[in-house]
Amino acid sequence: MQIRAFEIKDEDGVDALLKAAFPGPEEARLVIALRAADADTLELVADDHGRIVGTVMFSPVTTRVEDGDDLFGVGLGPVAVMPEHQSRGIGTALIEAGIDYLATLGVPWCVLLGDPDYYQRFDFKPAASWNWSWAGDPDGACAPAFQVRPLITGSAPSGKVATVHYHPAFLGV
Numbered sequence: 616m617q618i619r620a621f622e623i624k625d626e627d628g629v630d631a632l633l634k635a636a637f638p639g640p641e642e643a644r645l646v647i648a649l650r651a652a653d654a655d656t657l658e659l660v661a662d663d664h665g666r667i668v669g670t671v672m673f674s675p676v677t678t679r680v681e682d683g684d685d686l687f688g689v690g691l692g693p694v695a696v697m698p699e700h701q702s703r704g705i706g707t708a709l710i711e712a713g714i715d716y717l718a719t720l721g722v723p724w725c726v727l728l729g730d731p732d733y734y735q736r737f738d739f740k741p742a743a744s745w746n747w748s749w750a751g752d753p754d755g756a757c758a759p760a761f762q763v764r765p766l767i768t769g770s771a772p773s774g775k776v777a778t779v780h781y782h783p784a785f786l787g788v
């Protein structure tokens with residue numbers, strides 16, 4: 616099994632995987648929309664002898680700080696592993712490979728929406744601890760699932776209140 620960058624020939628494999636791992640087609644549509652919008656900052660696949668068994672996407676995210684500054688980072692997701700290949704470390708390998716690579720590029724931080732029980736192993740913390748909230752969650756109902764981690768030393772912001780915006784491609788799916 617190899618973790619490698621997505622190639623065009625993987626389109627059908629990733630699509631099938633996302634439809635198998637998630638209950639609906641939204642995540643598969645989202646990945647197609649992100650690629651079409653050139654918002655696929657980093658897309659990795661787990662390739663098991665030519666079969667795509669895992670995938671992770673990172674896309675650009677803008678954080679609007681209350682005093683008017685914009686900060687730029689990435690959002691993780693979707694991430695998925697073929698049901699019959701889950702709990703073998705493939706999700707961990709994809710996420711860690713992506714985070715390590717983005718850190719070498721100097722990307723300062725990564726946000727995500729997901730189960731804290733899974734993502735705390737990668738040192739993600741509630742974004743609320745940075746005073747950040749997700750623009751798509753004005754009443755804060757998803758706050759525990761909205762998480763962040765710095766990718767490079769010193770990239771944690773000042774603690775000013777800020778709102779995080781995913782790429783507009785997320786709104787169309």
Ligand SMILES: CC(C)(COP(=O)(O)OP(=O)(O)OC[C@H]1O[C@@H](n2cnc3c(N)ncnc32)[C@H](O)[C@@H]1OP(=O)(O)O)[C@@H](O)C(=O)NCCC(=O)NCCS
Nearest residue numbers: 636694695696701702703704705706707728729730732733
């Ligand atoms: C979440 C997912 C990508 C993890 O991939 P994976 O290859 O199975 O994960 P790993 O093998 O690296 O890690 C497995 C561990 O994660 C745990 N885990 C998986 N999903 C979890 C969740 N939602 N909440 C808490 N723990 C979870 C497993 O119980 C296992 O725990 P263990 O290490 O104590 O045995 C995969 O389960 C998946 O595709 N799920 C369906 C799609 C999905 O929900 N994607 C994430 C959306 S936020």
